[in-house]
Amino acid sequence: MNLLGRLLLMWVLNTAFLSAIIDARSEPAVSSVSEPFFVKERQPTSQFSLKMQAESPGVPEVGVAHHQELNKKILITLIVASTLLGGIFLLLLYFWFYRCKNSENSKEKSQNSLEAGKGMSLSPIMVRFNSLRMVNKKSSIAIFDYQSLEAATNNFQESNVLGDGGSGRIYKARFDEKFLAAVKRIDGLRQNTAREFENEVNWLSKIRHPNITKLLGYCIYGESRFLIYEMMEKDSLETQLHGPTRGSALTWHLRMKIAVDVARALEYLHEHCNPPVVHRDIKSSNILLDSNFSAKLSDFGVAVTSGTENKNVKLSGTLGYAAPEYLLDGKLTDKSDVYAFGVVLLELLMGRKALEHVSPAQCQSIVTWAMPQLTDRSKLPNIVDPVIENTMDLKHLYQVAAVAVLCVQPEPSYRPLITDVLHSLIPLVPSELRGSLTVTEPTKPVCSESSN
Incomplete structure (x- = not known):
C-alpha cells in the first residue's frame, strides 16, 4: 500500500494546487469589472489623460471582456490537465494492482513447482520452515524458534542423542514424518564457543557444495545456541571406523569414494573460494556420511581464510591431525589441511585412530607408527585394516599409500596440492560409485573473510 498512498497524496496535492491557481486567476477578473468606478473617481493628472479618457470611454469594458476570455481558457486548460493527471493516476493504480496480482501468482507457481520437483506436497512444518526469516538475501539459513526444536527432539531426550561434538551434543530432530534434521546444542556460552558459532553460521550461509554439509538454520535461546543440519544417516567416519562395527560396512571401494569426496570438498575450499x-x-x-556413504565435510567453527599465517590466529585443531609447522610455529596454509587429509587417508587404510594410547602416559600418532612401513611394499599389506585385507588391487594400495606419504610430509612444500591428490584418487573409484564425482568447475563463490 506504500505506492498507493504515494499516488493518493500526489493526487490530493495536485488538486489543491490547481484549485489555488484557479482562485488566484479569478481575482484579476473582479478588479477588471470594478475598473470603471475607479476610473471615474480618479483625477487625471494631465490634459493628455483627460483627452484620452474622452476619446476612449469604452477601454475598461474591453479589458473586462479580454480578461474573462483569458480566464476561461486558463480554466479549460487546467481542467484538461487535471483530467490527464487523473488518467495517469488511474493508469498507475491499475499497474500497481496488476503487479501485486502477478507477484502473488508467481509465488504460488514457485511453491507448486517446488512441490512438483519433490514429488510430494509440502507438510505444514516445511511451509513454516520455508517462510522463516532469512539471515540475508543471498542465504538460505533459517532462524528456528526454540519451541519447535524442543518439540522435534522430544525435549532433548537422551534417546535422541546422536553423538557428542567438540562443542556440544547432537540430537536427532523429527519435525514431522518427512523432515528429519540433526541439532547441535551448545550450552554454557563462552567466548570461544560464541565465536565458533558465529563462524559456522557465517561460512555455511555462503558455501554450497555437494560434499560440504548443509546448515539448515540456527536458534539463539538465552545462553544456548543451536545449529540445525541436514540429517546424515550413517553418522561420522570416526563412528564407522572406530565404533562398534569397526569399519565392517566400509569396503575398499567405499573408503576410496569417501577419500575422493573429502578431497573434492577441500579442492572447492582451496581452489574455488575467493579468498x-x-x-x-x-x-x-x-x-559425515549419508545413507549412500557419500561423505560431507562439517564443522567450520575454526575455519579461516588462507594467508592468515602472519596473523595472530589462535592455535586450534586436533592433536594427531594438526600439521607440525602449525603446532610448532603457528604457520597455517592450505597445506595444513592436506596434512590432516593424509592422516584421514591412513585411517581409511589401516583402521587405526589418528592418536592411540600405548601407555597411560604415552600416545603414538598413526603417522609415526605407519611411516616406516608405508614405504616398504613387503610390509604394507600387513598393516592394512583386516576388514579390507586382500580385497583390493595391490597396485591401487601402493598408489594410495604413496599419496598418503606425500600428504603427511613434515615439510609443507613437499606436500602436493589437494587438486593433485584428487586426480590421483578418482581413477580408483569404480564408475558405478563415482556418480557425480567427475571433477567439475563449481560456481566460484565470494566467501567473505572471517577471523578467529
Whole structure:
C-alpha cells in the first residue's frame, strides 16, 4: 500500500494546487469589472489623460471582456490537465494492482513447482520452515524458534542423542514424518564457543557444495545456541571406523569414494573460494556420511581464510591431525589441511585412530607408527585394516599409500596440492560409485573473510 498512498497524496496535492491557481486567476477578473468606478473617481493628472479618457470611454469594458476570455481558457486548460493527471493516476493504480496480482501468482507457481520437483506436497512444518526469516538475501539459513526444536527432539531426550561434538551434543530432530534434521546444542556460552558459532553460521550461509554439509538454520535461546543440519544417516567416519562395527560396512571401494569426496570438498575450499578457505580441523569425526556413504565435510567453527599465517590466529585443531609447522610455529596454509587429509587417508587404510594410547602416559600418532612401513611394499599389506585385507588391487594400495606419504610430509612444500591428490584418487573409484564425482568447475563463490 506504500505506492498507493504515494499516488493518493500526489493526487490530493495536485488538486489543491490547481484549485489555488484557479482562485488566484479569478481575482484579476473582479478588479477588471470594478475598473470603471475607479476610473471615474480618479483625477487625471494631465490634459493628455483627460483627452484620452474622452476619446476612449469604452477601454475598461474591453479589458473586462479580454480578461474573462483569458480566464476561461486558463480554466479549460487546467481542467484538461487535471483530467490527464487523473488518467495517469488511474493508469498507475491499475499497474500497481496488476503487479501485486502477478507477484502473488508467481509465488504460488514457485511453491507448486517446488512441490512438483519433490514429488510430494509440502507438510505444514516445511511451509513454516520455508517462510522463516532469512539471515540475508543471498542465504538460505533459517532462524528456528526454540519451541519447535524442543518439540522435534522430544525435549532433548537422551534417546535422541546422536553423538557428542567438540562443542556440544547432537540430537536427532523429527519435525514431522518427512523432515528429519540433526541439532547441535551448545550450552554454557563462552567466548570461544560464541565465536565458533558465529563462524559456522557465517561460512555455511555462503558455501554450497555437494560434499560440504548443509546448515539448515540456527536458534539463539538465552545462553544456548543451536545449529540445525541436514540429517546424515550413517553418522561420522570416526563412528564407522572406530565404533562398534569397526569399519565392517566400509569396503575398499567405499573408503576410496569417501577419500575422493573429502578431497573434492577441500579442492572447492582451496581452489574455488575467493579468498581460499582453510578448514583447520579436518578429522574423521568431522566427516559425515549419508545413507549412500557419500561423505560431507562439517564443522567450520575454526575455519579461516588462507594467508592468515602472519596473523595472530589462535592455535586450534586436533592433536594427531594438526600439521607440525602449525603446532610448532603457528604457520597455517592450505597445506595444513592436506596434512590432516593424509592422516584421514591412513585411517581409511589401516583402521587405526589418528592418536592411540600405548601407555597411560604415552600416545603414538598413526603417522609415526605407519611411516616406516608405508614405504616398504613387503610390509604394507600387513598393516592394512583386516576388514579390507586382500580385497583390493595391490597396485591401487601402493598408489594410495604413496599419496598418503606425500600428504603427511613434515615439510609443507613437499606436500602436493589437494587438486593433485584428487586426480590421483578418482581413477580408483569404480564408475558405478563415482556418480557425480567427475571433477567439475563449481560456481566460484565470494566467501567473505572471517577471523578467529
